Amino acid sequence: MAESVSRKATRLLREVFGLQSFRDGQLEAIEAVADGKDVVVKLTTAGGKSLCYQLPPLLCGSSSCCLIVSPLHALMIEQVAKLQTLGLSAVSCVSVSQLEEIPECVLNCCQYFYLSPECVVSSKWLTLMRTRVGDRVKLIAVDEAHCVTEWANFRPNYCKIGSVRSHCNCPIMILTATITRPQLKDINDEATLEPITTMLREDRSVKTIIYVGTKALATTLWEILCWSGKVAIHHSSLTYGTKRQTEEDFRAGKVTVVIATIEFGMGIDVSDVRLVLYYGVPRSVMEVYQMFGRAGRDDQ
Template sequence: MKVLERSFVLTPQDILEKYYGYTEFRPGQKKIIDQVLHGQNTLAIMPTGGGKSLCYQVPALLLDGLTLVVSPLISLMKDQVDSLQDSGIKAGFINSSQDWNETRQILTAATNKQLKLLYIAPERLEQSGFMNQLQRLNVSLIAIDEAHCISQWGHDFRKSYLSLSSILPQIKSQPTIIALTATATTQVAQDIMVRLNIPTDNEVKTGFARPNLAFKVVKGQNKNDYILRYVKANQNSAGIIYAATRKKAEQIGSMLKKAGFKAAVYHAGLTEAVKKKNQEDFLFDRLSVIVATNAFGMGIDKSNVRYIIHAQAPGSLEAYYQEAGRAGRDGANAEAILLYSAQDMQIQRLFAENSDADDKHKEVIYLNIQSMVNYVNTQNCLQQFIVRYFGQDMDECNTCSNCTDDRQETDITVTTQKILSCVMRMHQRYGKKLVAQVLAGSKAKRVLELGLNDLSTYGIMRQQKTAQIEELIDYLTASDYLTLPDPQYPTLHLTELGAQILRGQNTVTRKVALIKSNSANPEDSELFEQLRALRYEFAEKQNVPPYVIFSDQTLHEMCRVLPEDFDQMLEIKGVGQQKLAKYGREFLDVLKNYQERSPQARSVSANN
């Protein structure tokens, strides 16, 4: 085991308090940091908002050398560098948005040891000129963000990430590697570790649960009406709405703007200038909601997003959880809502059919689509379903739409037997649509051509529409009564659980949305608004997003504690020494003025 050289005698705890304003590490952070400081290649799997960035930023400030951060998203690079610089940490980035002079200045600063962290895109490492420059630097650590992109089994595979496994060993300084991701199944995690030479014992998984997120699946409602009503009820909160296509994103964005909401659109078809403006307006709180394509991704590192709405289901549970996880990064309560219709998955299948992926990767894509279908049709706890998908377990969350569903359980054993019997009589050779048509007594051309109208199960559910039967089949598949052995050719097969139902050995039940305000604080006080206004002034002057100054959670804690001097201000989570020196006096002045004018505030302060 090698211990890397350190430039300071400071400890990780010192760095945490000095630069970040926290007194305790979050679960898993200390173990990951210690492994990295001892030169051990490490895989960190932590939920969005779990504090992955600190796991390489703290070692970067302790190690004698440069930390290279590989990040796939230009916008996320800028956000992270802005935040680091505001905390007094020397950081920079190189990406395609810069001209050669800017790139040269950053490289010169790195060469002169004026940077501790340098963010780059993975494609940059494939350029021989950059690699030559890199060999002259003392790179002590390489952090690979969004590491699931390296695996062909992952939902967001990128060929430029795959090449990292052959490029990184070429770096002369032989830096330690830390790979970080929020979403990795057991298979994806194993793939990452093999490709990056990370020992199995060096995987640190802190858990996928997000206790502050309430998950909801909404079916059978007009999506546009729901979105309008929800955004109106939460117009003082920041939110992201995801769509599967540019056309849908534009339609929703136009609808919101016509309704008078501060909204904008973000997708790959827009010019770089428009994308940059819309993203910055959202980050700087000039917009309350942004509509984005989930295929393109945003990389938004905005801590106070209170809700995520998926107007269309994405193509995998991993993509959904990562996008949903952008809500509530500050730890306050937030919602992740999926507005589902069966057509959503038809769109995803169309994407898969028209993609240039090879057969192996297409198999993964179809499996991912089916995992999403199972999620929206389960009646178990939604967050528990997701966590189990990633190979862990948890108690029911008691906040998702399934946990809070107070509808009566209905016995559907006989109906289930009809469906399972039909699947068997069709010799388990056909898919959901044809099975539903047979049960509904459809005279569709293919049903008649195949002679399926002669089956004893033909028309035994004709009182129900084909779409209703298909939805019920999805529910039975999600509940493990039916399975799809080959998702690319989704023919229905009975499971052993389904066979028990046919034999009458068990029963099947099924349960046959109120919108409210989702503010992080039930009643945002006058003081909070004053602190937020001061934060906005600082942000505008420095051209950084407001949360870079202080998070909403930090402002709320100031409101609760009402610190009266620098020492008390340092006790507030999120207030480090650097930020105290830069902003402390002005924020204390606002707090002092408020206390002088408010008897209630004086009482709170006295009790503290």
């Protein structure tokens, strides 16, 4: 009987990486790419993003490899060294000249290629993809993916990353700790990536109120956060029915984060709020006291 993806991934997690269990979101991301789906992984800094692309190639056998596009040279060197201590083959290149120095034996058996955006779209690498490496690539990972739009002006090769996909038949995983819906659209448009299965995982199980000083700021924050979890907005310009529904959904756990102006946010009466934040500068100490009094009303 064939070993399931979940079971095999868990076994590899323990045998290869020396870890006992996956963090929230990791296994789902791994299962998604194993099923051939493109995926976005949004996890907090130090939340375990690298494992999401380091493990999948091992599911496909020792001859498979992963192509990781990263803008951070120091991080690439650190991850290559860590993989090598685990007995895995990895190499990093930030320039075309470094690509030319890769030994034949490494090209044939390397499991992880860490490349800069400039390297990955170079004619040298695209030739290697077409003639040597492409058949072995089982996943393309774009790390620090928000840089595709934020750094495109001075690193224009970010906008050409999608070109490498024509040389292999595999899913793409983009990873970041911070990304907005407009940035995600830019990544699809500029990097010519396929439509992606979005899998944004953060801890939204804790009921949270984020207070802001103005309706405009509440709307801005909501537009940034609403697509990545159970987030609602609460201010005076909304209809009574909308605000009432938000409060009911928040109480029932259908919504776990409410962004609210102070005047109307104070009316939210939910006993199991665990976290209260204020985005900006409060107008007074008393105002802060009132806001924080929204949390822990169930004495927990």
